[in-house]
Amino acid sequence: MLDDLISGKEKLFSEGVHTELRAQENRSRSVSLIQGNLTGNVRAEVMGVSARVYKNGVYGFSSMAEYTPSAAEAVLQAATENAAFMDRHIQKGKGALPGIPAGSMPCKKEIMDTEQKRYIEFCKEVDAYIVDKYPKLSSRSVILSADSMEKLIYTSDGYNGHIASPRSYIYVFLNTESVSGAPLELFKALGGSGNFGDRFTDPALLFPEIDKLYERLMQKREGVYPEAGYKTVVLGGILSGMLAHEAVGHTVEADLVLGGSVAGPNLGKQVASELVSLVDYAHTALGKPAPLPVYLDDEGTPAEDVVLIRDGILTGYMNSRETAEQFGVKPQGNARAWGFSDEPLIRMRNTAVLPGKDKLEDIIASVDDGYYLIDTNNGQADLTGEFMFGVCMGYEIKNGKLARPILDTTISGVAFDMLKTVDMVSDEMTWSSSGYCGKKQPMPVGMGGPALRCKVMIGGR
């Protein structure tokens, strides 16, 4: 864990400006076994200090790849000079940011390291299980990724804090060939928030998930292309979570609202069926710890939940301190930075569609002709809310029953149109938190949702 070498540097903060000083270390450990070949075996540690200064409507930022008291002094001076440079050239003439309550946030999580040997041995055991049990696969990969962010944050007004957020995943990729000889792949990310040792105690505990993945891959061998067109579908929780993040979440990030997103003119309006509510959770969701808990952001704002859609009405945006002032609301802890040399940006935390009252089996039984879409390998959306998600696992629904599996396809729609077609919502949540959200910087995020019955465009051949 980081020793505090920057405490006391607050006395160097300039008067009349808002200042943040941050020390940070990002660690990652990775192991890649492709066909049993160890292609990656890397331990990475990146640390340094940064400072950001807000003056009259513009920011100055500076960072150094050193974690020393003198480096902290140097970045404070450089960030102050950079803010002055921008103020001199741009002259926005805005006032200071409104103050927020001050306080101190203690560290709630320890980062524990694991020997590389343990990571390799664990992956080898998982790989050996796959080889032994499923020899007919055309190929397989086992990829381990354990990363962590640890930050010491000091602000001129707001909370100071020490935060640590480790996460650990094992990705299993299985490949086979379709009945026509074309390559087919499915993957599963196993793991979540926490240190590797907390998450992964015994490789055997992963085997049931691998068995399920293999079973789906074998079903997919017999898959058919879906019929292209505008169809009734049941979106599984992984896909409704992606919808919450990609197609709605980004459009209600206040910087993108100011950039012209579709959410701008829709605040307070009906944008979804009244069955749909959507929240960006900070650290606790539906009475349980959120997938990737966030307690404090990098501007010193304690993190709170942001209700984005309530009963179909667009109710709010996610903000930084600067955009919160512009919209006349209070910031709720969404300004986060990925590395020590990154400035805080408005980012989601754990964004989810809320569960409803329907049972998944009743939703499927209600569809005469459509698709049940379970898993995705990719998703994008833009400022209009138009989205595209790759679908890598799903089934036809015929007369209320699951029928043939489908081959890889894509679904698309416009979020605020598509959400109005939601007429059934399941009572169970599915969360995911592997991977990164990309918005100038990467950022770990959680997303989740129930199954939704709705209408989307589906691609085919």
Next chain:
Amino acid sequence: MEDIKVVSNRISDTVGRLGVDKAQFSVAQSETREFNVEGGEFSLFRTLFDNELALTVYHQNKKGSAVTNKLDEASLEAAVEGALASAESAIADEAYDIAPGQGEMCFHDSGYEPDLDRFFERTRELLEDIGKRHPKIMVKQVTAAHEKSHSIYRNTNGTQCEVFRGSYTVSLMFAGHEGDKTTSFFGAGVRVDDLDTRFIELGMIEEQLKDAEAQLETIPFEGKFEGTIVLTPDSLGELLQSILENFAGDPVILEKTSLWLNKLNEKVADERLTISLRPSDERIVNKSHITGDGFQEEDYDIIRNGVLRSFMLSLYVANKTGLERAKNSSSAVVVEGGQTPYKEMIQGIKKGIIVGRFSGGQPGTNGEFSGVAKNSFLVEDGQITGAVSEVMISGNLADMLLNLRDISKETVADGASVLPYVAFDKIVISGK
């Protein structure tokens, strides 16, 4: 700041002292100066000072790597010891290796030192040019950065490559905006090593701004047909990346899942198509000089006149498979222009769409793709008849290269690649 020549000597000494069989490393110091524009207004000025050491050791046919940005003596020692410990825990494989000695070399980019005041003025001029020439454009974000780095690559076979690298990059995200109407977002960017030209005139920036304004009036696309798509240089670049990763990259050759696995020296594309990786091309800025395995980079063709000439393999996968390694590890894709002017290419199309951006599921190893043709325009009877929305395209990347219809005479160089407009037939195009 540590002197990286001293740092590289320390690492070499530690590697020698620990008796490591082989090792290679790259150590770099970098400085970034970056202006940010948010919502059309300057918002942030950043200066970043960073270091990086990336080290791989090979011991008793085992491999381990370490990455750190701490270059003090104790951290360097810890990095080498950590990489060695990782290697000792690893799986032995005789295919791990590094390049034989390539000698000593040094390269110095012309854009190494920034002219910060002029760079700021060029960026401000870009915003003014957009405001004057394209009043219906809402600029979401501009990131204008000068990055310079001084790096040294060394390995235990005696290679040393010192590079002073520097260039300016400008990337924009914007949308057409009028009243309550907003288009999809557009992205454009260039990398340059001088500031001689107005930014708006570089790469596809002006073209993209015009397209964004035209997209304010779109008609939903209806129906389904098999037709022609014209990929702009930007969208061609995206799909080429998928093609090369899915059919020619390390993992798919090692896993034997590539559709091109047994097609070396066979036809895999129309004979008019040549796809090269050319880091030495004068239109490429920020040239790479040494591969990840320590070979001095050379240009090469992946596909020449429609025939597959090479995969993009590391030395490790080349040793595992007996295939030839890639002659460079750059992403400097060059596809030379064809014979037909772009205008004539469009005039020859009966029915199809021009695809500004492909937003689709990541194609898998079978090459199947389907996704939304964003920022697209309908072509009917040789005329661009309007902007369309909610269009999906689907096909197979491997088949698409064989169904090439035409390559434009014009090419666009953005500093990272050189690409023409390319038309492909037999793509399924569908709407609501």
